[in-house]
Amino acid sequence: EVQLVESGGGLVQPGGSLRLSCAASGFILSNYCMSWVRQAPGKGLEWVANINQDGSEKYYVDSVKGRFTISRDNAKNSVFLQMNSPRGEDTAVYYCAREESHYDSSGATKYHLAQWGQGTLVTVSS
C-alpha cells in the first residue's frame, strides 16, 4: 500500500527555520517526482514546490523562492522541505504528494498529483 507520512510541523517563529519530512512507503521513491502543496487555514490549495526523480530539477512558487528548499533522499525513502525565514503567511497544512506521469495532447509528458499524505501543520508566530 502506498503511504506518504508528513512530519516536522509545529510552531516556528518568523525568521526561524523548520524542516518538513515526507516518509514514503509501498513504492520505489526513486521512480517518482514529488511535490509539496499547502493550505492556509480556511483557504484553498497552493502548489509550493516539486522535485524530479534524482533531485536534479526543482521548481518553486515565487512566494517561497530563496527561502524554501525541496530535497530528497531516495535511499532513505524521504522527501524534505527546508523552510528558512518563514513568515506568517506560510502558516498552513503542508501536504506531500506523489506525481504520476501522463501524456498531454501534444505528446509531452506531464504529471498529476496521484497520491497525497495527510499533511502536517506549520504555524509561524512569535
Next chain:
Amino acid sequence: AIQMTQSPSSLSASVGDRVTITCRASQGIRNDLDWYQQKPGKAPKLLIYVASSLESGVPSRFSGSGSGTDFTLTISSLQPEDVATYYCLQDYNYPRTFGQGTKVEIK
C-alpha cells in the same frame, strides 16, 4: 503565473441533480488540467487528469472536458458523499496553479 478561475465559488444542489463546475485559464493550457476533490479535514484526492481521464477507482458519475482555456467538471447525479470542495490545477507550466475552489453542498 497562469491564473485559474473557477465558478461558481459554491453551489447547493439536490441529490440526483447534474452539477457542473467550470475552470478558466488565463492563457491556453492545452489539456493540462486536473480536478481534485477535498472533503472537510481530509487530504485532496485526484478525480480527473489531462482534462478528461478518470482516475482509477473514481465513480463514473464524475467526468471532465475541455481544452485550451475552458474546462468543466460534471457530476452526473449528485450523491451525499460528493459534498466537498473541488479544485482545478493546471500542469501546463511552472508554477502550477490551483483554482480557488468550488464548495458543493446538498440542498
